[in-house]
Amino acid sequence: MAEEFDVLIIGGGMVGASLACALHQQPLRIGVVEAVPLSATSQPSFDDRVIALAYGSRRIFDGIGIWTSLREHATPIRNIHVSDRGRFGCTRIDCRDEGVPALGYVLKNRDIGHALSGRIAGSTNISLFCPAQMQSLNVDEGGATVMIESDGQPLSLRTRLVVGADGGQSRVRELAGIGIQRRDYGQAAITTNVDMEKRHNHVAYERFTDSGPLAFLPMQDHQCSVVWTVRLENIEKLQALSDGDFRDRLQRRFGYRLGRIEQVGRRIAFPLQLVRATESVRPRIALVGNAAHTLHPVAGQGFNLGLRDVAVMAEVVVDANLRHQDPGSGPVLSGYSERRRRDHREVIFLTDSLVRIFSNSLTPVALARDAGMMAIEHIPFLKHLLARQTMGIKGRQPKLARGIPL
Secondary structure (H helix, E strand, O other), X not given: OOEEEEEEEEOOOHHHHHHHHHOOOOOOOEEEEOOOOOOOOOOOOOOOOEEEEEHHHHHHHHHHOOHHHHHHHOEEEOEEEEEEOOOOOEEEEEHHHHOOOOOEEEEEHHHHHHHHHHHHHOOOOEEEEOOOEEEEEEEEOOEEEEEEEEOOEEEEEEEEEEEEOOOOOOHXXXXXXXXXXXXXXXXXXXXXXXXXXXXXXXEEEEEEEOOEEEEEEEOOOOEEEEEEEEEHHHHHHHHHOOHHHHHHHHHHHHXXXXXXXXXXXXXXXXXXXXXXXXXXXXXXXXXXXXXXXXXXXXXXXXXXHHHHHHHHHHHHHHHHXXXXXXXXXXHHHXXXXXXXXXXXXXXXXXXXXXXXXXXXXXXXXXXXXHHHHHHHHHOHHHHHHHHHHHHOOOOOOOOHHHOOOO
């Protein structure tokens, strides 16, 4: 006989684990299926890379109840400095102008993973199937049946709702027959941590160059996390450079605002694409995070957008349960899809437009974008709109994004 759940989350990475934690201690039976053991040391997404956590995402973690354990590991971003390399365009955003203690926070994935896995381990309503692989998905009027393989043994799980939180290569999306729209940017990102000569003073730098954006995010002491976007055809040559030569190339791209780059850490590279699911819901199925949308890292919106998916999905499920509704029913899932549509559209438009505009070297385009940045710098209303968008607090906010527990 199949084990039964109200919500079965496929994927136990950053987004899937966050959803499980958001439903912690609710009167719901939650299952999590993940290919690797769910712990801060074995889960690949809980690694030493960092995330620029938007202020709104901090509030979601507060509502979930894990922010207190993350606060000591978080470096606040109090200012953002945006510039166009070799040109006059520049915009600065200050948290004091927005009335918040920080515009965002920089955290290691591993610290977030430790908090999430610890909360799940202490939960009585969450069952883990890790490591396990999803084999099939069948939907009928009363629910969904998911076949998994765990320790070489087949296992049948029955649920009212399947949530695909299994990343850009989503198996849930594939089995549900949901199509994607894909755009290849012809770029790759190199991530690394660097030690700087000068203190960053909690300023995050986003510098647009002819090969793509370059971000320096403040970490502890003199450290910064770097996301350097380059043309795809140049990635192998850059990765083959010695640490010293790579440091010199990076120094020339960024400049000397923080003095010299004294040390470069391990480098990780990955290609960049925009991947968007044509639908976010099907009967009994919903997609969250990268399963629904994989973005360019410019402006650091990807995980934050996924976490807002989590906040709305959790609220929709809990509200349905309070009203004695089926969380996998059409009206409930349509409500989730409708509430997420505008945020998805606006963030995808923002990130995609930034990449396109700042990758264009034509003089009229360059002059127009510099004029646009100067307008944002000198018109408070425009700067405020941009700040609220990047902080993830624009528009209607779910309870968790207001720091309110479910």
